[in-house]
Amino acid sequence: MKQLLNIKKIIILCLFVISMQVALASISFTGIVDDNNKNKYSLKNLSSLSHRSLSLASFKLGLQFKGSDVLNQNGTEINSMLRFDKGNTTYIMPYKFKVKVPKFKAPSNPVN
Numbered sequence: 872m873k874q875l876l877n878i879k880k881i882i883i884l885c886l887f888v889i890s891m892q893v894a895l896a897s898i899s900f901t902g903i904v905d906d907n908n909k910n911k912y913s914l915k916n917l918s919s920l921s922h923r924s925l926s927l928a929s930f931k932l933g934l935q936f937k938g939s940d941v942l943n944q945n946g947t948e949i950n951s952m953l954r955f956d957k958g959n960t961t962y963i964m965p966y967k968f969k970v971k972v973p974k975f976k977a978p979s980n981p982v983n
Contacts, residue, residue, distance in 0.1 A: 946971040 941948045947970045955962040 939950055941950075949968055949970070951966045953964045953966050955964075
């Protein structure tokens with residue numbers, strides 16, 4: 872008896888899922904859902920969709936590094952800039968550090 876009741880529940884559930892899928896498919900193919908001319912893509916209104924020009928900057932990755940270094944007797948001073956693009960927001964952070972070279976005596980020729 873319980874098995875028969877469980878089988879009926881499974882059959883009803885499967886029929887409900889199938890009917891929901893058929894209803895969704897029929898709505899999407901008939902065009903009842905939001906069928907405006909603005910949402911259609913065609914060659915006539917393609918120019919209105921490309922309001923932004925493409926540039927090489929739009930193809931770059933999110934994090935960019937540019938810098939320069941200056942050599943001194945004491946070491947190297949590096950001035951750089953980190954640029955991070957995230958969506959429409961650009962973060963620019965200056966990054967400056969010094970590398971100190973330890974003093975050492977240049978080797979000389981050994982005396983025999």
